[in-house]
Amino acid sequence: EAAVTQSPxxxxxxxxxxxxxxxxxxxxxxxxxxxxxxTGHGLRLIHYSYGAGNLQIGDVPDGYKATRTTQxxxxxxxxxxxxxxxxxxxxxxxxxxxxxxxxxxxxxxTRLTVL
Amino acid sequence: QQxxxxxxxxxxxxxxxxxxxxxxFSDSASQYFWWYRQHSGKAPKALMSIFSNGEKExxxxxxxxxxxxxxxxxxxxxxxxxxxxLYLCAVTPNAYKVIFGKGTHLHVLP
Numbered sequence: 001e002a003a004v005t006q007s008p009x010x011x012x013x014x015x016x017x018x019x020x021x022x023x024x025x026x027x028x029x030x031x032x033x034x035x036x037x038x039t040g041h042g043l044r045l046i047h048y049s050y051g052a053g054n055l056q057i058g059d060v061p062d063g064y065k066a067t068r069t070t071q072x073x074x075x076x077x078x079x080x081x082x083x084x085x086x087x088x089x090x091x092x093x094x095x096x097x098x099x100x101x102x103x104x105x106x107x108x109x110t111r112l113t114v115l
Numbered sequence: 116q117q118x119x120x121x122x123x124x125x126x127x128x129x130x131x132x133x134x135x136x137x138x139x140f141s142d143s144a145s146q147y148f149w150w151y152r153q154h155s156g157k158a159p160k161a162l163m164s165i166f167s168n169g170e171k172e173x174x175x176x177x178x179x180x181x182x183x184x185x186x187x188x189x190x191x192x193x194x195x196x197x198x199x200x201l202y203l204c205a206v207t208p209n210a211y212k213v214i215f216g217k218g219t220h221l222h223v224l225p
Contacts, residue, residue, distance in 0.1 A: 031211050042217035043159070043203065050211065059116070090158060096211035101147045101166070104205075104213055106158035 003027060004107035006091050012113045019078040021110050023091030031094040032074040033104065034058070034066055036087040043090070049074060050096070081114045088112075117142045119206050121216035129224050134191040136219045138204030141185065147207040148180055150189045151215070154200045162202075163189070194223045 004025045013019050025032060033048040045058035047066035055066055063085060065077040078085055088111050092104040118141040128134050136150075147166055153159040165171045165178045165187065175194075180187040191198055204216045 040217065043215040045212070045214075048211070094211065094213075101164070102207040102210055102213055103149070103161045103164070104151075104159070106160065108158050 004091055004093050004105055006089075006107035006110050008110060009108065010111050010113075012115065013081050014115050015082060017078075017081045017114070019081050019112065021076040021078075021089055021091075021112070023074045023076075023107055024072050025074075025091075025093040025105070025107075026072065027093060027095070027105065028071065029093035029095045029105070030071075031096045032068060033092045033094070034064070034074065034076045035090045035092065036060065036085075037090060037109075038087050046076065078112075081112075083114045086112060086114045117145065117206060117208055117214045119204060119214050119216040121202075121204055121219050123219060124217075125220040125222075127222045127224060128194050130194060130196060132194045132223075134194045134198070134221060134223075136189045136191075136202050136204070136221070137186065138188065138206075138216055139186050140206045142206070142208055143182060143185060145182075145206045145208050146210075148178070148187045149205040149207070149213070150176075150178065151203040151205060152200045153203060153218075159201075159203055191221075194221075196223045196225045199223050 034046040035043045049068035091107040149164045150162045151159040152162045175192045177190045201218045
């Protein structure tokens with residue numbers, strides 16, 4: 001089964017701080033995604049990537065940067081964190097176009113609190 | 116932008132009941148339709164998917180899809196307390212993007 005890991009699992013920072021969330025997948029999936037999950041909003045796509053060096057803009061990208069350094073590693077960067085970015089962040093991978101059509105395999109999540 | 120809506124927002128049923136969760140979508144060209152389940156404090160995990168109109172059954176779970184009505188649903192037979200979770204429907208407009216609904220909180224009382 002697909003394996004996606006995230007670090008850190010919990011993070012507290014202050015307004016204006018820099019935060020980097022890390023994600024690694026070991027399934028050789030081509031697509032990786034960053035979502036945020038908030039009560040009343042469900043899962044919302046921030047950024048996604050189809051391979052090393054590629055970045056695609058998601059539905060709620062403002063205030064976030066992302067970088068895909070390798071097939072396995074995808075990072076989410078908050079350069080000037082704001083309290084509105086307090087959320088639960090999930091990374092996911094997908095073998096887009098493969099047998100399990102766009103099935104998302106999620107990591108365990110990172111809970112970020114911006115004070 | 117695809118609009119995916121779920122109903123109800125929350126549902127409480129007794130153990131053994133038949134539970135029905137609903138999802139509507141706005142783009143008739145959508146290709147795959149998913150249900151994900153997320154237990155408290157855990158990550159979402161794919162439960163079932165369907166591609167063509169009709170019905171698909173896996174154990175106690177059944178998906179119905181009606182593309183013309185822009186509607187699909189998840190039915191749980193003999194609901195168990197372990198089924199208590201957040202259920203997310205999702206639509207794939209293409210091979211690489213998934214759009215999720217806001218979810219239905221299901222509580223199955225023992």
